Amino acid sequence: MMKIAERLGAGSPCFSFEFFPPNTEKGVESLFRTVVDLGPLEPDFVSVTYPGSAQVMPDPEVLRKRRLTLELTRRIRAESGIEAMAHLTCSGHTRDELCDILDQLAAEGATNVLALRGDPPGGSGGAFVAVAGGFSHGVELVRLVRERGYDFCVGAACYPETHSEAPDAGVDLAHLVAKVDAGVDFLVTQLFFDNAHYFRFVDRARAAGIRVPIVPGLMPVTSAGTVARMPGFGASIPDDLRARLDACGDDAEAILAVGVAHTTEQAVGLLAGGAPGVHFYTLNTSRATRAIVSSLREQM
């Protein structure tokens, strides 16, 4: 299977789709249908998030979903032939547990892993507390992968509008430089709705010496609910987009149309400006992502 960093350096745009482990067995089958639906768009890879927060562990439901992340990536690779990358977080895990999971991923033939810290309980806003014998920052997980000599291509997260816990953008960037220097091969950004955030961030990252590909992450607005969750992601909504969404009222189809048009425009602008590809936060549905990527493929 392909190392994502190599694909990102290949010259043509790299498209990827992110999913999360569903709650039910029915949800798992529906997720597979979504993966199949998106198959004709030939994603270069898909990724599956790693749920849960440290202080609620061990929560059987979180543990079940975490196992599902690993199982889904293995199944997608085996059954669809599409490269599937597991996200892995430090939260709730000791170093030894992380070693076991990395061993499992290596034994199953995983090529790529997204190394993250994880959010504090209840999402961003609180304080992250590492478990005894665990890690406090993503950089420690990246170091662990490198120290133990796994041959994974390692991805990590970055924040064009600055991570919510960082005192300022400069400090956040200094931590990112250290994380990349520890052995990160590519970065995926937090979602954003104004490309200016991405381009400014890439310029600052390059000036700070970061050379790895920086993949923009985009989430199409598909409902009023997605808009309401944006502050939690640290993503600001530009006034003109908010006005267009407000004008839709409760008309779900109109909101979807505005969201698809905005994300398509963003993706076109990002690729034209030199982004190596686009990572889509699909929210496990195919409709918006299919419309956006089909339109992009027609324009390429």
Ligand code: FAD
């Ligand atoms: P870090 O790199 O550890 O950064 C977190 C904060 O700590 C930042 O403010 C940083 O500036 C600071 N920092 C970093 N290093 C140091 C240091 N050495 N000393 C002091 N401060 C430091 N969450 C999940 O739970 N599961 C997922 O699957 C998931 N997938 C994601 C995918 C992407 C592409 C993105 C962008 C985020 C994802 N998240 C996921 C959310 C992520 O876990 C949170 O944003 C989390 O709060 C930070 O994770 P990180 O790996 O960026 O942390």
